[in-house]
Amino acid sequence: MSNDFMSPQTNEDYLALLRQGVEVWNAWKAHHPDIRPNLSFATGKGVAIQGAKLSGVDLSRANLSQADLSKADLIGANLSEAYLSEAYLSEADLIGANLTAADLRNADLISANLIGANLNNIYLSGADLTKANLSGADLVGAKLIGAKLSGTNLSGANLSGANLSGAHLVGANLRGTNLKGANCSQANLRGVNLQRCKAFNTDFHQAIFTAACLEDWHINSGTNLAEVICEYVYLQTNQHERCPHQGTFAPGEFTRVFQVPLETVNLTFRNGIDWQAFFAAFQACQVQDGSNILTIQSLENRPDGVLTIRIAIPIDANRLEVEHFLNREYDAQLEVIDKDYRYQLQVKYEQVATYRQQSANLTEILQRLAEKTVNPAQTINVEARRLVEPLTPYPSNQGESMENCPSGNSAIAPAYTLEQKQRLTDTATKIQKLLQQLDQTYPTNTPLEKQRVVIEVLERIEQNPMLKASVVEGLKGVQTEVLKELIDHPLVNVLLAALEEYQTIH
Structure with missing residues (x-):
């Protein structure tokens, strides 16, 4: 490559220029700020380009595994589907970069700047993002299994549907983060800031919550807090309003205190209940809903005879529609049972009439018996x-002796x-x-x-x-x-x- 900084023509040319060293690359980039180099599908495994100016560069589907990109300028770069497994990106600037579906498993992203980056469906399992800044980043469906996120700034990030199972988030900032449907089971959330975090339908099974801040966090009945490990939490920021005020939660107490009950439909029966009709309506609703997860949560029989049945329904179900369907189906089943009862009653009436006629005949027989005079x-x-x-x-032959006949019975x-x-x-x-x-x-x-x-x-x-x-x-x-x-x-x-x-x- 000549020193007149002529523009490379192909991605192989760009890769050759990059291999000449960071100084050569950065000098060329400074003279051609409007050119967006295309290094897509390039193979630069293990290349050392610390501090390289790669902003706006197209590195989609490039193989940069084990490459050293620490402190590199990758602002707005296209790294979608790039292979960066075990790459070094510590302190790299990736503001607004596109890393959709990129593979950064076990990568080093310590203190990296990923503000507003697109990390949809990215693979970050085992990656080290300690003290990285992912504020406002899009991490929908991201794979962060076992990732290190201690002290990481995830405020305002979208982690809906992400998998953070077993992740290490000690002291992380998740203020206003969207965790809807995320898997945080067995994650370490000690001291994490969950202020105004949206955790609808999030799985926190066996997660560690000790010293977490839960001010104005949003959860619902689908949020799983089963077997959460927690000694205490703070209900306000800056470690204010400790809960419990003294001591620690007993095993299972955190779950009992914070678990939101399921959505329920209350059915009230003021004049008794036909259980056959109710269970038929209940089964019909299960089939109609298609979920088969309707459950009877409780029965309340008040002293005035009013019976209330509480039915737990799916979180995303329309409560009013379920209630109307159950009531409508119950009434329909009552009509079916009533018709069947009337039919059986008619049959019973006919049987009674037959019985009465037979009884009359038998009574006549007994009366005739009673009128007979019995001769002792x-x-x-x-x-x-x-x-x-x-x-x-008995002998029919007149010649036989009557002595062989039973006496008195001839x-x-x-x-x-x-x-x-x-x-x-x-x-x-x-x-x-x-x-x-x-x-x-x-x-x-x-x-x-x-x-x-x-x-x-x-x-x-x-x-x-x-x-x-x-x-x-x-x-x-x-x-x-x-x-x-x-x-x-x-x-x-x-x-x-x-x-x-x-x-x-x-």
């Missing part, structure tokens, strides 16, 4: 007449076919089982209670078409008295009397 001489002693073969056909003991005996046995088994089931539910101590059990037996026979058909078929052409030998139950006599009338009706 005709009463049969069951123990005395127990048959050796109750269902064995007039009432007809011969039965094998099919009749089988039907009688099946019928007796079913009635026996039904009586045993009812024994578990109904008492039989009084005559009225016994009558109720008998009525219930007949009702169940009526209500079960298959059982009814079986009983009617089993009683065809036989005397109900024979069932006494097959049914072992204290109510058998009362039941058989009713079955006689039942047999007559059917």
Whole structure:
């Protein structure tokens, strides 16, 4: 390159000029203040250009990793997507510079001046920004994991959505900083100034807050203060109004004092509540919202009978819309339940009418039984007449001796076919089982209670078409008295009397 300071033509020419040394470069730059050199995509790894005049230079996507740019003038320079990993930029002047998506991981930016710089989505994890000035800088989505920011000025900076997890911010100034949605979990915020800081939905999980200033800071229910480590804070600047006034916070006390409760919707029920309708409306709201994070926070049942249900809703949800939806859906569910209840009630009315008709028929049977005159001489002693073969056909051959016939029963003991005996046995088994089931539910101590059990037996026979058909078929052409030998139950006599009338009706 000649000493007449002719302008380079390509970025390689500019890079060659820069490699000649800072003095040569700065001299050329002084003679050509209006030229904005293009060093984009240049490769200058490890280049030493301390104090170089690079203001307005285009270094986008350049590879300057491990380069020494300390005290360099990079005001307004374009370093977007530049690779500056482990570069030295201490005391560099980067006012208004564009470092969008640049990679400065583990870079040295101690005392660097980044006022108003564009650091959107920049990678600064592990970088040292101790005492750097980032006032008013745009750090939206910046990656500052484990970065060193002690004494750093971040006042008025925009760190929304930034990741500062594990960052070291002891004594940093975040006055008026926007931390909305930022991740500050496990960050060290000891002595940090958070005056008028906007920390909506910010994650401070397990962060250290001891001696931080919280004057007029802004948080909401989405701000996570779980397991914050804090001995005390100041509620005014210059270490005024210590909280607590004496001693230190107990474990978890800071969270209880400063955590903002979730947004809530209050539903009031003055005339009782239908829980089925409420839970249906609650589930419908979950589906409508799509978040599935609605939760019942509390129930308050006042002495005057008014019930209030507090429901926690998402932070960004419209409280009035959620409240109106729940009330509207609750009323709609009540109508559905009411219609179903009316239908069931109508069915019940029809069942009651059927029951009353059946009861009337059974009452008629019992009345007819009561009107009968019982002849004691005709009463049969069951123990005395127990048959050796109750269902064995009586001899039909007139030549047989009557001595083999059961004494005294020849007039009432007809011969039965094998099919009749089988039907009688099946019928007796079913009635026996039904009586045993009812024994578990109904008492039989009084005559009225016994009558109720008998009525219930007949009702169940009526209500079960298959059982009814079986009983009617089993009683065809036989005397109900024979069932006494097959049914072992204290109510058998009362039941058989009713079955006689039942047999007559059917």
